[in-house]
Amino acid sequence: MTKSRASLISVDATPYYHCVSRCVRRSFLCGVDEAGGKSYEHRRGWIEKRLLALAQSFCIDVCAYAIMSNHYHVVLHINTEQAKLLSPSEIAERWLAFHQGPLLVQRWLQGDKLSTSETERCLEIVESWRARLTSISWFMRLLNQHIATEANREDKCTGHFWEGRFKSQALLDEKALAAAMAYVDLNPVRAAIAPTPEQSAHTSVKARIESLHKDEPTAPYLFPFSGNPRENMPEGIPFRLMDYLELVEWTGRQIRDDKRGHIENTLPPLLARLGLEPDCWLNTCTRIERGNVVGSESAVKAALPHLNRQRVSGLRLPDS
Template sequence: MTTARSSLINVSVTPYYHCVSRCVRRSFLCGYDKHTDKNFEHRREWIEKRLLMLAKIFCIDVCAYAIMSNHYHVVLHINLEDAESLSLENVAERWLSLHSGPVLVNRFMCGDKLSEAENERCEEIIQCWRERLTSISWFMRLLNQYIASEANKEDQCTGHFWEGRFKSQALLDEKALAAAMAYVDLNPVRAAIAETPEQSAFTSVKARIEALRKEQHTAPCLFPFVGNPREPMPSGIPFRLMDYLALIDWTGRQFRDNKRGQIDSTLPPILSRLGFEPSDWLKACTQIEYGSLVGSDIAIKAALPQLNRKRISGLRMPGG
């Protein structure tokens, strides 16, 4: 039995969500399929380009992503402030870059003189589009529909390409956000596809490292790191980028060397700030996909009434 999106995604509870889509057919989403002796590696670029293009249009930021052989992960941030700051014309331009619009809105965009009733109706339509620009459901729909269409065309077949609806998890606090991002960025390392994060093709961590090498402040189209929480807090991920990269590097070494839970001299300070014990952190980084809510007991219990839910089903983070 599926759960209504309204009880899974609610920006008043948290703007951060971890989403996963898996391929339903035996043929690969990406990569090399030994069974059919076909290489679908080029499809990774399809997904990455489409994902980052949609991030420019929607008021939804990409915090992390990893594109694997038969599924992909994204950590998304709903940016309500961005959506509210857009003019009617800005909203219409963004939405019409993806869809054909009704004649009335096209007339509005061309500067035609409209009656009062026409203006009111036009504003209603565009305000609906404004809401859609903050909808993860619409974002994932336009990503998955495009990829399914292209893959079906290439495979010369029809039918479902994705395994039902995408899975979403609410990330209720900083600990949950850090664990989900690390889980996503380290997917290729955990799967033994890559030796190091910087070698993990089609991941956000590789994109961020390449941006640093080019002396760019942040990777294009990715939500920036803005440092530890403070007042006033700029819009962005509430960690320091270098702390996060140190955390990713340390965590990846534990996975690769099979040293789960051991403390070494390179333990990143970000773990202490977030209140993680090393063993708790490594557990979270391998079990993040459990449940639809991720956060401390307090954060999960506080979120349930707002999501119209009574039962706790999620990954409890330590502390809090």
């Protein structure tokens, strides 16, 4: 039975979510349709550009993404603290970057003289936009609608482009977050369309590696890594970037045994910190898409009240 989005996404349970959208039937998002002999490779740029543009306006951060031939993955972080700090005018400007908006709000932004009731109405509208800017459903809607419109225009057809609603998984703890991000970043390697993460086009891991080569602190418009948890910790993903890249490399080698062998008798520091044994980690990464939540047994139980559920299907990781 289809679950309501409210029962699957709750910032009180976790701010991190893994989302997947798939094309209907044999529709191609990007890549090459060998049966029809047509290339849709340029569409990878469509979705990457739109995804990162939305991340600049929404109070939703992109942690990881991978764009495949007929589907894409994205790991998102709901940034409620950022939304609280934005002024009404900043909220309006962000929302109107993707919408025309009512004339009344446009007049308010231009500084036109409005009555008290008109100003109050404007602020009511803007506050509804504040909530939408932290909504994954709105984020995914604006992403998928845009791509569907462009693809249908190019294909000279109408009708559904996406396979119904997007799928979302709650990532309840650091183990789940690391597993989902690694799973997403390794999609091209696992599909045998790229030999290594750094050669995986249109993925977040490739973007982060390219930024390292340019001595940039983080890849543009991606949620940064903030390092190991500590006092006065800056905003970001609670791992070290180099630990994560080492984790992705190690995991990719284990899942694809025809790659560059094994790392001798060593494990990435992140594995030890998360308290995961190698066999358990591999099991997690190969089964990440099962169910609606991912997390340790204790994290799943703690999240149930926030998700208005007594039971959920998902992948349970061992408690440390």
